[in-house]
Structures are given as structure tokens and as C-alpha cells.
Amino acid sequence: MLEIRDLSHRFRNGTEETVVLEEINLSVHKQEVVALLGSSGSGKSTLLNLMAGLMKPTAGSILIAGQPIEKMSENQLAEFRRKNIGFIFQSYELIPHLTVLGNVELPLVFQGMKVKARKEMAEAILTQVGLAEKMHLYPSQLSGGQQQRVSIARSLVTSPSIVFADEPTGNLDTKTEGEILDLLLGLNTRLGITFLIVTHEMEVAQRTQRTIYLRDGRLEDLGSAHGRGDNG
Ligand SMILES: Nc1ncnc2c1ncn2[C@@H]1O[C@H](COP(=O)(O)OP(=O)(O)OP(=O)(O)O)[C@@H](O)[C@H]1O
Ligand SMILES: [Mg+2]
Structure with missing residues (x-):
């Protein structure tokens, strides 16, 4: 589903270069379902943004469903992302003047889907995330956990094959975090969606099938978290 080969990335600020990811x-x-851990500034968001095609790597290749996304033109990539990739932001990034339904419908508007069909699809996915009753409210009228569920619904409404989530529970209390995780893992089981989740919380990492760790720009694969005492 996702294959990364010899990926490196550096940021250039004037004459200064920061190497963030290496090989x-x-x-x-x-x-x-993979959890991506690492200390603050270790490059987790950078890696996630590269994998989701939100920016281009300095070197190396990223294949999603067999397609090298770093070789695509901007238009090809935009089209590919609309069809195949979902992204969940820590800060939800909902549009405040659109209702819950409007926010979830939006990716389908960009796909050119007709009003009736897209309403049906958005309603169906909102029901799946338990928000059917909040459909006509605005984001500001929802709790943090509910807003995150809207953003999850929005990321899933286009039936992506892979979803990238950057600290999806970072702003939530432990109980809500557990509920959001239940939701993501349930969607993985029910819909077969691949998830790559950046997280600081060990509780999240312990419940995913596999944990990978970024340290000094390099990736360590810790395999399955189950049956391991710790990750030291
Ligand atoms: N646009 C940019 N220009 C220059 N440097 C950047 C840019 N974006 C990120 N960096 C640097 O790259 C490094 C990794 O940043 P990144 O946001 O990927 O870390 P992170 O692991 O997601 O951290 P956190 O856990 O705090 O979110 C940091 O040192 C950061 O300063
Ligand atoms: Mg980050």
C-alpha cells in the first residue's frame, strides 16, 4: 500500500540547511495500522506530509498503491490525493461557516459529485462516526472530540485507501482519545483502510498493530507493540 525508498528531506532557510530525514x-x-512515534522536532509531521503528498521530498521515492507520488505533476497529485489519500489534522481544520454536513460534503464537491449523492454519502459516514444528530450544527457548537470525529468523517468520505493522521488525539482528554482510537480501529476493521498515525501517547501506540520510531532523522521499526514491555 505504501512503500518508501531511500527518502531524505532537508529544509533550506537562506544559507542554512536542516537535514530532517535521512534514508x-x-x-x-x-x-x-502503524503508529509513528518520536520526540518533538524529530520529523514526524514532515514525514507524514511527504507521505501524503503535501510536499515533495529532497530525495527518494514514495509509492502509494504502486504509484510514485513524487514524480506526479501538481494536478496529477491533487487528483490522486482526492481519490486515494485521507488526512486528519491535530487541529481539525474544519471550515467554521459550513455545517458539519457541509464540511464532510466538501471533498465530494471538489470531486464534482451531484448534490443528492454527496449528501447521502456524507450522512452515511457521519452516522458511522456517531454524529448523525449533529449534522446541521456548526463546528463551534461541537466539543473537541466531536470536531475531530467530523474531521475523520471528512477524511473518509472519499473512501481513501490510506489515511494519515497527525496527532489526531493530541488535543483530547484520555477518555475521548480512547473513543477516537476505537473509531479509527473500528474503521480499519470494517472498511479495511490503512492508517498511519503520528502520536505522542503510548496508549495509542500500544493499541496499533505496529510501531515505528523516528530518532535523529532515521526510522526504527519496533514491530508489534503487543507482548513488549516497553520501547526502550
Ligand atoms: N518549513 C520548514 N522550514 C524549516 N525547518 C522546518 C520546516 N518545517 C519543519 N522544520 C524543522 O524540521 C524539524 C522536524 O519538524 P516536524 O514538524 O516534522 O517535527 P515533529 O516530529 O512533527 O514535532 P512535534 O512532535 O513537535 O510535532 C524541526 O527541527 C523543524 O524545525
Ligand atoms: Mg508534528
Whole structure:
């Protein structure tokens, strides 16, 4: 589903260069759920943004469903992302003047889907995340956990094959975090979606099938968290 080969990335600020990622190699299978850990500034968001095609790597290749996304033109990539990739932001990034339904419908508007069909699809996914009753409210009228569920619904409404989540529970209390995680893992089981989740919380990492760790720009694969005492 996802294959990364010899990926490196550096940021250039004037004459200064910061190497953030070096020679990253990674394979993620269809339907796998992978937690990505690492200290603050270790490059987790950078890696996630590269994998989701939100920016281009300095070197190396990123294949999603067999397609090298770093070789695509901007238009090809935009089209590919609309069809295949979902992204969940820590800060939800909902549009305040659109209702819950409007926010979830939006990716389908960009796909050119007709009003009736897209309403039906958005309603169906909102029901799946338990928000059918809040459909006509605005984001500001929802709790943090509910807003995150809207953003999850929005990321899933286009039936992506892979979803990238950057600290999806970072702003939530432990109980809500557990509920959001239940939701993501349930969607993985029911819909077979592949998830790559950046997280600081060990509780999240312990419940995923596999944990990978970024340290000094390099990736360490810790395999399955189950049956391991710790990750030291
Ligand atoms: N646009 C940019 N220009 C220059 N440097 C950047 C840019 N974006 C990120 N960096 C640097 O790259 C490094 C990794 O940043 P990144 O946001 O990927 O870390 P992170 O692991 O997601 O951290 P956190 O856990 O705090 O979110 C940091 O040192 C950061 O300063
Ligand atoms: Mg980050």
C-alpha cells in the first residue's frame, strides 16, 4: 500500500540547511495500522506530509498503491490525493461557516459529485462516526472530540485507501482519545483502510498493530507493540 525508498528531506532557510530525514525505508501493507512515534522536532509531521503528498521530498521515492507520488505533476497529485489519500489534522481544520454536513460534503464537491449523492454519502459516514444528530450544527457548537470525529468523517468520505493522521488525539482528554482510537480501529476493521498515525501517547501506540520510531532523522521499526514491555 505504501512503500518508501531511500527518502531524505532537508529544509533550506537562506544559507542554512536542516537535514530532517535521512534514508528512510518503509513498507506498510494494506489494512495495516502503524503508529509513528518520536520526540518533538524529530520529523514526524514532515514525514507524514511527504507521505501524503503535501510536499515533495529532497530525495527518494514514495509509492502509494504502486504509484510514485513524487514524480506526479501538481494536478496529477491533487487528483490522486482526492481519490486515494485521507488526512486528519491535530487541529481539525474544519471550515467554521459550513455545517458539519457541509464540511464532510466538501471533498465530494471538489470531486464534482451531484448534490443528492454527496449528501447521502456524507450522512452515511457521519452516522458511522456517531454524529448523525449533529449534522446541521456548526463546528463551534461541537466539543473537541466531536470536531475531530467530523474531521475523520471528512477524511473518509472519499473512501481513501490510506489515511494519515497527525496527532489526531493530541488535543483530547484520555477518555475521548480512547473513543477516537476505537473509531479509527473500528474503521480499519470494517472498511479495511490503512492508517498511519503520528502520536505522542503510548496508549495509542500500544493499541496499533505496529510501531515505528523516528530518532535523529532515521526510522526504527519496533514491530508489534503487543507482548513488549516497553520501547526502550
Ligand atoms: N518549513 C520548514 N522550514 C524549516 N525547518 C522546518 C520546516 N518545517 C519543519 N522544520 C524543522 O524540521 C524539524 C522536524 O519538524 P516536524 O514538524 O516534522 O517535527 P515533529 O516530529 O512533527 O514535532 P512535534 O512532535 O513537535 O510535532 C524541526 O527541527 C523543524 O524545525
Ligand atoms: Mg508534528
